[in-house]
Amino acid sequence: MIEMKSVAYSYGEELLSELNVSISQGSFYFLTGPSGSGKTTFLKMCYGSLNPTSGELNVFSRDISELSRDEIAYLRRKIGVVHQDCQFLDHLNVADNIALPIMVSAQNSLSDSVNLKELLNWVGLSHRAKALPPELSGGERQRAALARAIIMSPDVILADEPTGNIDWEMSQRLIRLLIELNHMGKTIVIATHDLNLIRFTKASVQARVLRISNKTVQLAGSDL
Amino acid sequence: MVGMKNILLPDRYVNQVVPTNGFTTLLTFFTSASMAFLIVFSVAISFAADRLAHSWSDSLANSATLRVSAPKADLESQTEAALNVLSNTKGIASFRLLKEEEQQALLEPWFGPKVPINNLPMPRLISIEEDENGYDRAGLRLRLAAEVPSAVLDDHTRWRQPLIKAAYRIWFLGWLSIGLIFFIVIAMMVLVTRAALSSNRKVIEVLRLVGATDQYIAAAFVRKFAFRAFFGSALGAMLASITLFLLPSEVDQTAVLLGLRLEGLEWSWLIVVPLSFFVMTFLTARISSLSILKSLT
Numbered sequence: 001m002i003e004m005k006s007v008a009y010s011y012g013e014e015l016l017s018e019l020n021v022s023i024s025q026g027s028f029y030f031l032t033g034p035s036g037s038g039k040t041t042f043l044k045m046c047y048g049s050l051n052p053t054s055g056e057l058n059v060f061s062r063d064i065s066e067l068s069r070d071e072i073a074y075l076r077r078k079i080g081v082v083h084q085d086c087q088f089l090d091h092l093n094v095a096d097n098i099a100l101p102i103m104v105s106a107q108n109s110l111s112d113s114v115n116l117k118e119l120l121n122w123v124g125l126s127h128r129a130k131a132l133p134p135e136l137s138g139g140e141r142q143r144a145a146l147a148r149a150i151i152m153s154p155d156v157i158l159a160d161e162p163t164g165n166i167d168w169e170m171s172q173r174l175i176r177l178l179i180e181l182n183h184m185g186k187t188i189v190i191a192t193h194d195l196n197l198i199r200f201t202k203a204s205v206q207a208r209v210l211r212i213s214n215k216t217v218q219l220a221g222s223d224l
Numbered sequence: 225m226v227g228m229k230n231i232l233l234p235d236r237y238v239n240q241v242v243p244t245n246g247f248t249t250l251l252t253f254f255t256s257a258s259m260a261f262l263i264v265f266s267v268a269i270s271f272a273a274d275r276l277a278h279s280w281s282d283s284l285a286n287s288a289t290l291r292v293s294a295p296k297a298d299l300e301s302q303t304e305a306a307l308n309v310l311s312n313t314k315g316i317a318s319f320r321l322l323k324e325e326e327q328q329a330l331l332e333p334w335f336g337p338k339v340p341i342n343n344l345p346m347p348r349l350i351s352i353e354e355d356e357n358g359y360d361r362a363g364l365r366l367r368l369a370a371e372v373p374s375a376v377l378d379d380h381t382r383w384r385q386p387l388i389k390a391a392y393r394i395w396f397l398g399w400l401s402i403g404l405i406f407f408i409v410i411a412m413m414v415l416v417t418r419a420a421l422s423s424n425r426k427v428i429e430v431l432r433l434v435g436a437t438d439q440y441i442a443a444a445f446v447r448k449f450a451f452r453a454f455f456g457s458a459l460g461a462m463l464a465s466i467t468l469f470l471l472p473s474e475v476d477q478t479a480v481l482l483g484l485r486l487e488g489l490e491w492s493w494l495i496v497v498p499l500s501f502f503v504m505t506f507l508t509a510r511i512s513s514l515s516i517l518k519s520l521t
Binding site for chain 1: 437
């Protein structure tokens with residue numbers, strides 16, 4: 001599903017190098033490492049926001065560096081992304097923000113996709129459907145972001161520090177939703193430095209941990 | 225095609241994904257209205273100048289005036305002789321001695337009404353209309369010089385040509401103004417699009433994150449601009465037509481802007497202007513937004 005062969009990325013100075021990773025369908029991965037180690041860059045490469053400076057990155061068996069701008073847009077419809085800062089359109093209400101991926105994909109109705117009401121209910125935001133994003137709490141924003149990420153029923157969900165701004169109780173609630181999605185067969189990749197969250201998740205699902213260290217990624221052992 | 229589809233089909237989301245910015249909305253709307261107002265006026269000026277040039281060209285091209293200036297004692301006989309020459313000249317369809325009242329009317333703009341021209345050493349004027357073959361101007365002048373030395377033939381060429389030239393220059397300037405105004409509209413749209421895209425970087429990031437193509441994002445912006453420009457220019461064109469309608473008519477001899485109006489098919493410009501604004505702003509905003517989006521990674 002996501003395969004990296006000797007991938008490197010450089011912002012002038014090399015940040016990541018010799019990444020050899022293979023993430024298969026239905027797996028659950030954590031990506032850890034200190035701040036600034038390249039976790040966000042790793043995820044951005046996976047959804048085509050950044051192109052590797054060298055190496056080969058295949059997503060859904062397609063070399064991402066060979067995709068056109070439109071093809072990258074179509075690729076993103078198959079990948080749900082949850083950001084730490086959520087990134088909503090502040091002038092649209094929660095329901096409209098969640099439905100945004102469906103609308104931009106030129107499906108002018110919600111009938112063929114996930115029922116929006118059910119989705120809002122699933123993430124516990126039915127009562128906040130008409131609220132504007134700035135009116136939401138940190139946890140509500142993260143759940144709304146998750147709902148938006150999965151509305152297109154993507155095969156992969158990439159979450160960048162999804163619990164960074166929320167309390168432990170809300171973090172558990174969010175991770176349970178992600179575990180539920182993994183049980184549905186979705187591939188989950190979460191970038192985090194919260195070890196408690198990783199331990200909590202590993203108690204419920206077989207999650208593997210990728211650690212970024214010395215510019216490269218290694219599969220962490222059972223010490224986590 | 226996607227851009228055109230998105231702009232023509234009602235899609236609540238395409239309208240909503242870009243927040244309404246009061247400043248750019250007003251700027252696009254009122255600039256379009258002002259420019260459309262100026263375009264309709266320039267069109268009216270051009271058409272008026274064109275009509276004037278044609279009228280001078282057509283109505284004066286086949287006419288001439290014979291002026292007989294002689295001492296009062298000889299004036300009648302000289303006039304008779306001149307009329308006699310004209311009656312024997314081939315190519316002249318008709319000629320007519322202007323009445324005293326008509327000559328008085330000609331002088332009225334300079335001397336005021338009821339001037340006793342009987343007491344003035346006034347020449348007699350004969351209006352000449354040539355037929356389709358025309359007459360031999362040089363031959364007539366020679367005959368007049370021999371038989372009526374006090375007569376001067378004025379075939380209007382001397383003052384008609386500069387007037388026609390001036391009218392055509394006004395016509396050209398009118399169209400040049402229209403071209404410049406359209407150029408300004410295009411420049412304005414490029415700047416407005418650039419400003420709107422810069423101030424909505426976050427919106428673009430979010431839309432890209434959820435899988436929007438550049439065409440979709442461009443359509444969201446372009447749609448707003450194109451409709452604002454259309455409605456603004458429609459308002460401007462309408463106000464211009466009302467203003468033209470309220471201008472003094474040609475019948476009113478005191479009016480300065482004689483003939484400044486639209487006639488017949490020329491009124492279709494009131495539809496052409498808003499439509500061309502729509503097409504122009506659509507194309508300009510689309511090309512510039514796609515080019516800007518391409519440069520935004």
